[in-house]
Amino acid sequence: MRRRSFIALLGGAASWTLAAGAQQPAKTAKIGWMSQGNVSTPDINMNAFREGMRELGYAEGQNFAIEARYADGNVEVMPAQAMELEQLGVDVIVAGPFAALQAAKSNTSRVPIIMTPSADPVVTGIVTSLDHPGGNITGITEMMPELAAPRGAVLKEIIPDLRQIAVLWRPGTLSPATIEQVQRDIEISPKTAGTSVQLVSAAGGVEGLNAAFSTIKASGAEALIVLVNPIFFGQRKHIVDRAAEARLPSIYEWKGFAQSGGLISYGAVVTDVYRRAAGYVDKVLRGAKPGNLPVEGPKKTELVINLKTANALGLTMSPSLLGRADEVIE
Helix, strand or coil: CECCCCEECCCCCCCCCCCCCCCCCCCCEEEEEEECCCCCCCCHHHHHHHHHHHHCCCCECCCEEEEEEECCCCHHHHHHHHHHHHHCCCCEEEECCHHHHHHHHHHCCCCCEEECCCCCCCCCCCCCCCCCCCCCEEEECCCCHHHHHHHHHHHHHHCCCCCEEEEEECCCCCCHHHHHHHHHHHHHCHHHCCCEEEEEECCCCHHHHHHHHHHHHHHCCCEEEECCCHHHHHCHHHHHHHHHHCCCCEEECCHHHHHCCCCEEEEECHHHHHHHHHHHHHHHHCCCCHHHCCCECCCEEEEEEEHHHHHHCCCCCCHHHHHHCCEEEC
16 A cells, blocks of 8 residues: 655755756657566656656657667677667667666767666776766666665664664675675664674575575574665565575565565665656756766655565564555555
8 A cells, every 4th residue: 555655865856957848959869778678568667767858848759769678688688789779879878777787888889878777886887986977877876775774773663672683785786885884874873772783795696695594594683684786686586585484574675575575675766766867868968978977876765564574474563664654565
């Protein structure tokens, strides 16, 4: 059931947003779109991007057109798709999934790229820095490591005597400084007082995850925070199942985990990231160089609770927590 439409995390409108109806570039812009999904499945991220374009006064079919390429889960076709979009003469490429972003970066030379990655673009070598990306790439990240302490606070609210939290993350997607800050933020937060944090990394595929969960179990952790990255999202059902087997109350970054049976998700509203990506596209179409446009982070969050999973774990969700949720899955 829907509890509220959104939570404003940072507040304030982005400085680049233009009023609807503003004068647009005269020619019809060609926008390349790269997705890991299936062409026959509704693309909610593209719909959000279209909404952002409409808010800026664009009309699809009049002053912009989308050239979409779907990989249908096969990332190996993405390099060829990126080259094809460049050959078609697109003015800009929106590359959201990390595999699409890597393909676009490696296989195009002139086309500006707007990214929405779920891994640190500096750590992964996509941009030089967040403030000054350089090259032909900029955009908005979907990561919110700054929510580590609030996520820990939610777990503490569910388990008042919580003493140890494991944080599962993937090396190469966050900087060592960031992951250390995640640990500090939870341990020094007044709302998680007395709680220690164990950082557990998982590289590789299912074997790496299984080894990580063995480490978590042996450590005596009583709850789990899973930090987002594209590999974990693809493996979300396995992660959720292992957490259930271990009877670990777990909180994830993306709604898709809660929809797949995870207890709670608390993180960026991904569709809002794609809606805001339209602002970057607009700036590029007006002549801005991507390398001069700072990379931004998410501005809206959502809290989703899977009540079925809570009941299966024997957990009671307080009316206060349920009332703060954007969505409760029953």
